[in-house]
Amino acid sequence: MSEQELYELATKRVNQRTRRWRLWALDLLGLIFVLMALIAFGERNYANLIAAVFIGWMGMFAMHSIFAWMAENRDGDIEKEVAKLRAALEYEKPKRLELSDDGELVDWDAETAEKAKHSS
Numbered sequence: 296m297s298e299q300e301l302y303e304l305a306t307k308r309v310n311q312r313t314r315r316w317r318l319w320a321l322d323l324l325g326l327i328f329v330l331m332a333l334i335a336f337g338e339r340n341y342a343n344l345i346a347a348v349f350i351g352w353m354g355m356f357a358m359h360s361i362f363a364w365m366a367e368n369r370d371g372d373i374e375k376e377v378a379k380l381r382a383a384l385e386y387e388k389p390k391r392l393e394l395s396d397d398g399e400l401v402d403w404d405a406e407t408a409e410k411a412k413h414s415s
Contacts, residue, residue, distance in 0.1 A: 312370070319363045326356045 329352050333345045 308370070312367070315363055315366060319359055322356050322359050326352050
């Protein structure tokens, strides 16, 4: 990937994360306003309605918080998995080494190839 493509991808991901937390903050602000209305109009006839709205909104806010937390963890888990896959792709199996008759360390594959060459 080029630097420009990486920059665009990073910008897109940061914007998505910012949008997610901006919506969460807006949800929290609404919950606070409903609580303020409940406190301000608690003595009136429609206090039960405001309390019901507050309880419902509180449940939705809790659900929104859980979803935002899961999405944030999902992003981190994806990054960890990508790092593992990159490491697995870059991993090179170690060569088999043996000792020759005179005690030198010899590459097993090279020795096998040399023996095959001499036998043919």
